[in-house]
Amino acid sequence: MSLSQESVTEALERVTAPGAAANIIESGLVRQMEIEGSAVRVLITLPGGNPAHADIVRGEATRVLQELDGVEKALVDVRIIAARSGAQAPAQPQVGSQRNPVWADRVKGIKHIVAVASGKGGVGKSTVAANLALALAQDNRSVALLDGDIYGPSQQMMMGGGRPLADESGKIYPVDAPGGVKVMSLGLIMEADQPVIWRGPLLMKALEQFIGDVLWGEVDEMIVDLPPGTGDIVITLCQNVPMAGAVIVTTPQDVALIDARKALAMFQKMDVPVLGLVENMSFFRCPSCGHIEHIFGDGGGKRTAEQLGIPFLGAVPIDPEIVSGGDTGKPIVMARPDSAAAQAFFGIAKKVAEAVESRS
Numbered sequence: 476m477s478l479s480q481e482s483v484t485e486a487l488e489r490v491t492a493p494g495a496a497a498n499i500i501e502s503g504l505v506r507q508m509e510i511e512g513s514a515v516r517v518l519i520t521l522p523g524g525n526p527a528h529a530d531i532v533r534g535e536a537t538r539v540l541q542e543l544d545g546v547e548k549a550l551v552d553v554r555i556i557a558a559r560s561g562a563q564a565p566a567q568p569q570v571g572s573q574r575n576p577v578w579a580d581r582v583k584g585i586k587h588i589v590a591v592a593s594g595k596g597g598v599g600k601s602t603v604a605a606n607l608a609l610a611l612a613q614d615n616r617s618v619a620l621l622d623g624d625i626y627g628p629s630q631q632m633m634m635g636g637g638r639p640l641a642d643e644s645g646k647i648y649p650v651d652a653p654g655g656v657k658v659m660s661l662g663l664i665m666e667a668d669q670p671v672i673w674r675g676p677l678l679m680k681a682l683e684q685f686i687g688d689v690l691w692g693e694v695d696e697m698i699v700d701l702p703p704g705t706g707d708i709v710i711t712l713c714q715n716v717p718m719a720g721a722v723i724v725t726t727p728q729d730v731a732l733i734d735a736r737k738a739l740a741m742f743q744k745m746d747v748p749v750l751g752l753v754e755n756m757s758f759f760r761c762p763s764c765g766h767i768e769h770i771f772g773d774g775g776g777k778r779t780a781e782q783l784g785i786p787f788l789g790a791v792p793i794d795p796e797i798v799s800g801g802d803t804g805k806p807i808v809m810a811r812p813d814s815a816a817a818q819a820f821f822g823i824a825k826k827v828a829e830a831v832e833s834r835s
C-alpha cells in the first residue's frame with residue numbers, strides 16, 4: 476500500500492503533547508510532512524520549551540508512524556519554539572458538554588474539592604495550593620492536598636513527607652505531611668528527575684487511581700493543585716470530579732491576567748463555580764525601609780476580578796522565604812506564620828472556606 480498524506484495525518488492525530496487539550500494535528504503543531512516512497516519525515520513544533528515533552532512527542536509520533544502500513548522509515552523532528560503568550564497548552568479545550576462526575580462515588584468522604592488553577596504557568600499555583608491547605612488545616616479542618624500536576628509534580632518538595640504506603644489490596648495511604656495535611660503526589664512515588672510518560676488512557680487511569688485508590692478518609696477540604704492552562708488533565712479532573720469550586724491564581728502582569736480570563740471561561744463552560752481570584756507576587760516590601768513596590772503594576776488582579784464579576788480573594792506579596800520554604804518542605808504558612816504573605820494565605824483560606832460552605 477502506498478502511503479498517503481491522509482493516512483499519515485490520521486496516525487498523527489493519535490498524538491497529543493503533554494498538557495495539551497487537542498492532538499498535534501488539531502493544534503497545528505505539525506509544520507512539515509514529506510512522504511518519499513516508504514519514508515516519512517515530519518517536523519513538529521512545540522511551544523513552551525520542555526525537552527521532556529519533546530521526547531514524549533517524538534517517541535509517540537515515531538511509534539504511530541512506524542505502525543502505519545507501508546512505512547519503513549519514520550523521521551520525526553521535534554523543535555521547541557518560544558511559548559505563545561503565556562499559554563502552555565497550545566489549543567483550546569474541546570469542552571461544551573455538561574460534566575459528568577463519574578468519580579463522585581470515589582470521593583464520598585470528601586466534603587469539598589477545590590481546584591487551584593491558572594491560565595499561565597509559574598504564577599504560584601502550587602505555592603498557593605500548599606499554603607491554602609496548611610492554612611485550612613490550622614483552622615481545625617481535615618485537609619488533603621492532591622497534586623494533580625501529573626507531568627510536573629511539585630508537592631513532594633513543597634510539603635515534604637515520606638513515601639506513601641500501600642496495603643495488600645493496592646490501596647494507597649496518603650502521606651501525613653507536617654502541618655497535618657494528607658498529601659498525594661506522583662512525585663512521592665517516582666524517583667526524582669524521571670520524566671513522566673503517560674499516554675491518554677494511562678493518564679486517565681493514573682488520575683482515577685489518585686482519586687479512587689488513595690485512602691483519603693474523612694476530609695473537609697481537598698485542594699487540587701492543577702497543571703497550568705486548560706489541558707487534558709484539567710479537563711479530565713473537572714469533568715469527572717465533583718468540584719466544589721476553583722481558585723484562579725494570577726500575577727499582576729497583563730499576560731497572566733489575560734490567561735486568568737481564559738481559565739475563568741473554561742471553568743464556566745465546565746460548570747465549575749469559580750470561588751475567586753488570588754493575585755500572587757503582588758508587591759514587594761523592602762525589608763529595610765518598608766517601602767512597597769508594585770513591581771508588576773498595582774491593583775490588576777483586583778480590577779480583573781471586578782470586571783469578571785468574581786470575588787477577589789487576596790494579594791500575596793513577593794517574599795524570598797516563599798521560594799526557600801517551597802524548596803525545603805516548609806511553606807511560609809508554617810515557617811513564618813506572622814509574615815505578611817502567610818497572613819494573606821490565612822485570609823484567602825478563610826474566604827475559600829466560607830465560599831464552599833455557603834455553596835454546599
Ligand SMILES: Nc1ncnc2c1ncn2[C@@H]1O[C@H](COP(=O)(O)OP(=O)(O)OP(=O)(O)O)[C@@H](O)[C@H]1O
Pocket residue numbers: 593595596597598599600601602603624627629701702703755756757791792793794795797798799801816
Ligand atoms: N509570593 C511569592 N514570592 C516569591 N516567590 C514565589 C511566590 N509565589 C511563588 N513563588 C516562587 O515562584 C516559583 C513558581 O511557583 P509555583 O511552583 O508555585 O508556580 P506554579 O504556578 O505552580 O508553576 P507551574 O505552572 O510550573 O506548576 C517557585 O519557585 C515559588 O517558590
Ligand SMILES: [Mg+2]
Pocket residue numbers: 600601602624629700701702
Ligand atoms: Mg505547579
